[in-house]
Amino acid sequence: MTSLATPATATAADPGSAAAAPILTGHDLHKRFGVTDALRGIDFSLSPGEIVAVMGPSGSGKSTLLHCLAGIIKPDAGTVEFAGRRIDAMSESERTQLRRTAFGFVFQFGQLVPELTALENVALPLLLDGTRRADAEGRAAEWFPRLGLDGLEGRRPGDMSGGQAQRIAVARALVAGPAVIFADEPTGSLDSLAGEHVMELLTAAARSAGASVVIVTHEPRVAAYAHREVIVRDGRSSGPVAA
Amino acid sequence: MSVPHAVLGLLQQGPRHGYDLKRLVDRYFAPDHPVAFAQIYATLARLETRGRVRLESVERAEGPDRRRYAITDTGVAELERWLTVPLDPEPHLQAALFTKVVLAILAGRPVAPIVDAERHAHLERMRELTAIRRDSTLPIALLADYALFHLEADLRWLDLTAARVDDLRRDVLEPTEIA
Numbered sequence: 001m002t003s004l005a006t007p008a009t010a011t012a013a014d015p016g017s018a019a020a021a022p023i024l025t026g027h028d029l030h031k032r033f034g035v036t037d038a039l040r041g042i043d044f045s046l047s048p049g050e051i052v053a054v055m056g057p058s059g060s061g062k063s064t065l066l067h068c069l070a071g072i073i074k075p076d077a078g079t080v081e082f083a084g085r086r087i088d089a090m091s092e093s094e095r096t097q098l099r100r101t102a103f104g105f106v107f108q109f110g111q112l113v114p115e116l117t118a119l120e121n122v123a124l125p126l127l128l129d130g131t132r133r134a135d136a137e138g139r140a141a142e143w144f145p146r147l148g149l150d151g152l153e154g155r156r157p158g159d160m161s162g163g164q165a166q167r168i169a170v171a172r173a174l175v176a177g178p179a180v181i182f183a184d185e186p187t188g189s190l191d192s193l194a195g196e197h198v199m200e201l202l203t204a205a206a207r208s209a210g211a212s213v214v215i216v217t218h219e220p221r222v223a224a225y226a227h228r229e230v231i232v233r234d235g236r237s238s239g240p241v242a243a
Numbered sequence: 244m245s246v247p248h249a250v251l252g253l254l255q256q257g258p259r260h261g262y263d264l265k266r267l268v269d270r271y272f273a274p275d276h277p278v279a280f281a282q283i284y285a286t287l288a289r290l291e292t293r294g295r296v297r298l299e300s301v302e303r304a305e306g307p308d309r310r311r312y313a314i315t316d317t318g319v320a321e322l323e324r325w326l327t328v329p330l331d332p333e334p335h336l337q338a339a340l341f342t343k344v345v346l347a348i349l350a351g352r353p354v355a356p357i358v359d360a361e362r363h364a365h366l367e368r369m370r371e372l373t374a375i376r377r378d379s380t381l382p383i384a385l386l387a388d389y390a391l392f393h394l395e396a397d398l399r400w401l402d403l404t405a406a407r408v409d410d411l412r413r414d415v416l417e418p419t420e421i422a
Binding site: 221225 | 359363369390391398399402405406
């Protein structure tokens, strides 16, 4: 088993260990839903190119944290800053624009548009941002061989396996060249092998594109693809926060 | 299970005889595999040699002398070190992890930091193995997978335990005979 010994360089190239200025930060974030405090003063920081896993028990606030960081919802208090801009102070339309151009998303069940083909689904963020159809589909098509999706361009989501659909979702998240990809339980609906495949492709594609990734997961094997983990418990971060 | 640390943890609550230690070690840490008296006495002798326990008193009665041991400052420091430094994450750690959790409860200290430290150490090792499997041949990748699945099982157990610490504390502490 010596071949499984700790490699000297296995994690030496972690972007998170570099002293680079963070690209995305959340500071003292609070969010309440009705009588439930989902976030209670949590801090978060993401470096360029860094992959961070957000873990914690069900209901601990990890998805709420992701939604605040991604500008999907506004925190009740605290600040979210992306590349020097305050997301929490933006209007809804500004946040929508930011999500289209700077962020990519992968959700547990893909959330592909069932009426569109795989190619159209991948091209969708570009089309919504005003790119001409031919250009958008041309850029989308480049992702198919990179993610092992050759030949699936014309299929609709209902005619694909869960693993294939999730790889389409990964391509859609990456097509606009986002700075940050948010993935919420990206392998939650897949078996082990398909899940590993999606994580290999997601992290490799993010690395080659220089994108940072925030992964919400309860699966340790998924978290092991990240450079470090943040544990959320009762709306606060907990445990070692190795940076 | 680490018998020396279990003994130190029980002695931190107060001086005890070897007989009491054997009974409590069985009850808390080895209900399905009782330890031998000889192992407890050998452990006490080694701990005494290393200055981690000291003989506090000898009660002379009918039969053999009853020797009562107390933990030393060195023993307290060793126990503290063992509780707070994560174990090397390897498969089949469950007995040692369980011992740590129960000892933390007996000592009245928070369990969450211990669980968090162990989780972090496990994930660090899983990151190494994930990097290894990415760049290796299939046989090596499958060996890494074997280790990854076992470490993941430990982590799932840690998370479940962390979620049930309050119940476990009630179960462990309710009997008052350990005082």
